[in-house]
Amino acid sequence: MNIIQDNNLIKRTSKKYIQSVLSKNKSWKILDIGCGYSANELATTICDVQDLSKYYKDRNFIKLEKKQLPFDDNQFDFVIASHVLEHVEEYKFFISELERISKKGYIELPTKLEDNLVFENKNDHIWHMDFDDVNLRLLISKRLQHFEPILTVSMMHKLRENFKSSFILELYWENKIDYEFVENTQDSQKYSLIMMFRKFFSKKIRSIFN
Numbered sequence: 001m002n003i004i005q006d007n008n009l010i011k012r013t014s015k016k017y018i019q020s021v022l023s024k025n026k027s028w029k030i031l032d033i034g035c036g037y038s039a040n041e042l043a044t045t046i047c048d049v050q051d052l053s054k055y056y057k058d059r060n061f062i063k064l065e066k067k068q069l070p071f072d073d074n075q076f077d078f079v080i081a082s083h084v085l086e087h088v089e090e091y092k093f094f095i096s097e098l099e100r101i102s103k104k105g106y107i108e109l110p111t112k113l114e115d116n117l118v119f120e121n122k123n124d125h126i127w128h129m130d131f132d133d134v135n136l137r138l139l140i141s142k143r144l145q146h147f148e149p150i151l152t153v154s155m156m157h158k159l160r161e162n163f164k165s166s167f168i169l170e171l172y173w174e175n176k177i178d179y180e181f182v183e184n185t186q187d188s189q190k191y192s193l194i195m196m197f198r199k200f201f202s203k204k205i206r207s208i209f210n
Contacts, residue, residue: 010179011136013172018106028077031102033069034084043080067093071101079105086110086125091140095177104174107138112146114167118156119149130182131169138171138179 022030022042032043037055039046046052047062047069055061062070067090079102086109088094098105109129110118130139151159160167 007174008176008178009136010138010171010173010177012131012133013106013170015106015108015170018170018172022078025077029075030078030080031071031076032080032082033064034081034087038082040080040082045076069097069101073100074103076102077104078102081105082108083110086115086127086129086143089126091127095179099176104172107169107171107173107177109169109171111167111169114156115143116146117149117151118153119151120153129169131171132180136178138177139182140179141182141184144184 019040019042022028022040029045030040030043031045031047032039033047034049035043035046036048036050037052039056039059043059045060045062046056047064049064051063053061053063064070079098081098085091085094085107110125112128112130115125115128125143128141128143130141131137132139156167
C-alpha cells in the first residue's frame with residue numbers, strides 16, 4: 001500500500017496519519033533512527049548513537065558507530081527521523097543516507113518558534129528548519145537565537161497538545177528529500193520577551209481603567 005502515488009516528493013503530513021498507514025502495513029521493515037527512548041511502537045529496527053540495547057532488549061537495536069548508517073541500500077520500507085536532522089552537522093550526508101536505505105519516510109522537526117522558545121535547544125540544535133509549500137522543499141538555515149528561551153521541554157510538550165502546527169513540522173517524503181540551504185540575511189536581533197510581556201500587561205491594565 002502506497003501512501004501517495006507521486007514520485008520524488010516531500011510534503012506536509014501528520015504523525016497520526018503516518019501511524020495509521022504504518023499500522024496497515026504489518027510486513028514493512030520500519031527503521032526509527034535517533035529516537036532515544038521514544039521509538040515508534042511499529043518500528044522493526046531502532047538505531048541510536050546511545051547504546052540502548054538493554055532498554056530495547058525485545059527489539060532489534062543497532063548502535064550507530066559511524067556517520068554512514070549501518071544498513072544496506074533500500075533495506076527498509078519506511079524510515080522515521082523525529083527531531084534528528086536539526087542536530088546533525090553534516091545534514092547533506094545524513095539526508096543522502098536516508099534516501100539510500102529507504103524510498104520513503106517521515107521527518108519531524110521543530111519550527112523556528114519552538115526552537116527559540118525552549119532552553120535545551122539553544123545549545124543542542126545547529127539548524128533551523130522551514131518548509132516551502134509552493135515548491136515543496138525543506139528549507140535549512142543556520143540556527144539563530146532571536147530571543148532568550150523561556151520554556152522547558154516538558155512545558156513545550158504541553159503547548160504542543162493545542163498548538164502543534166505552530167511548533168512542529170511533520171513531513172512525508174518519497175524517493176528524494178528536496179531541500180535548499182538558505183543564508184540568513186536578517187540581523188540576529190534579539191527580542192526581549194520580558195519587554196513584550198511588560199507591554200502586554202501594561203496595555204491590559206490601561207484598558208481596565210479606560
